[in-house]
Amino acid sequence: MQPMRGDLDVEWLVNQHYAALYRFALSLSANESDACDLVQETFYLLAKKGHQVNDPARVRSWMFTSLYRLFTNQRRRLVKFPQSELGEVESQLPEVPPQPPTQIDWESLSQCLVRIDEIFRAPVALFYLEDYSYNEIAEILQVPLGTVKSRIARGIASLQIMMAEKESRPSQGGTRE
Numbered sequence: 001m002q003p004m005r006g007d008l009d010v011e012w013l014v015n016q017h018y019a020a021l022y023r024f025a026l027s028l029s030a031n032e033s034d035a036c037d038l039v040q041e042t043f044y045l046l047a048k049k050g051h052q053v054n055d056p057a058r059v060r061s062w063m064f065t066s067l068y069r070l071f072t073n074q075r076r077r078l079v080k081f082p083q084s085e086l087g088e089v090e091s092q093l094p095e096v097p098p099q100p101p102t103q104i105d106w107e108s109l110s111q112c113l114v115r116i117d118e119i120f121r122a123p124v125a126l127f128y129l130e131d132y133s134y135n136e137i138a139e140i141l142q143v144p145l146g147t148v149k150s151r152i153a154r155g156i157a158s159l160q161i162m163m164a165e166k167e168s169r170p171s172q173g174g175t176r177e
Contacts, residue, residue, distance in 0.1 A: 010047050017060060018043075021067055028071045038074075042067040097160060112162040120155030123148050 021042060025035035045066050046059075053062050113121060122141060126132045134152075138145045 010043065010050065013046065013059060013063070014043055017063060021063060024064060025067055025071070028068070034074075038067055038070055041070050045070075097157065108163065108166055109159070112159050112166065115162060116155055116158045120151050120158060123151040124155035124159070127152050 018039065021039045022035055025038040025042075026032065029035050029038060042063055046063060050059070053059055113125065116124070123137050126137045126140065127134070132140065134145055134148050137152075138148045141148065143151075
């Protein structure tokens with residue numbers, strides 16, 4: 001090994017140990033890209049913290065130990081936060097309701113309102129079009145307050161889905177529904 005005075009000669013150490021560290025990293029990770037990253041990170045640590053190595057004869061083992069620790073930390077992180085292709089985990093994702101339109105097209109809204117189930121239509125229309133309170137709607141429809149709230153929520157969800165479908169459908173040139 002080259003005699004070292006004070007600081008480590010990182011460039012010399014890279015030239016001497018890169019191949020061996022790369023082989024070790026490749027045997028651990030079984031992936032060329034990951035192996036390169038591990039070796040690069042090891043040499044980065046050497047440049048940053050190499051001054052802490054008291055015995056220059058132990059630099060080689062320090063680098064192998066550091067590479068192994070980087071690998072195990074990386075694996076631990078992958079176990080804790082696994083990475084998957086979106087298509088593989090799509091069924092596990094929560095359903096996201098469609099975004100309400102930014103501008104309300106009253107003609108489309110009225111067409112959709114007529115299409116939602118009658119049980120939801122009345123509470124939605126009374127609340128949003130006539131500005132009645134939940135209590136007043138419960139009194140008008142002669143149903144419990146909780147039922148009114150539930151029907152309005154479900155009715156709005158149905159309307160949002162219909163409006164989103166209507167917006168995503170390509171316009172049919174000249175024909176009317």
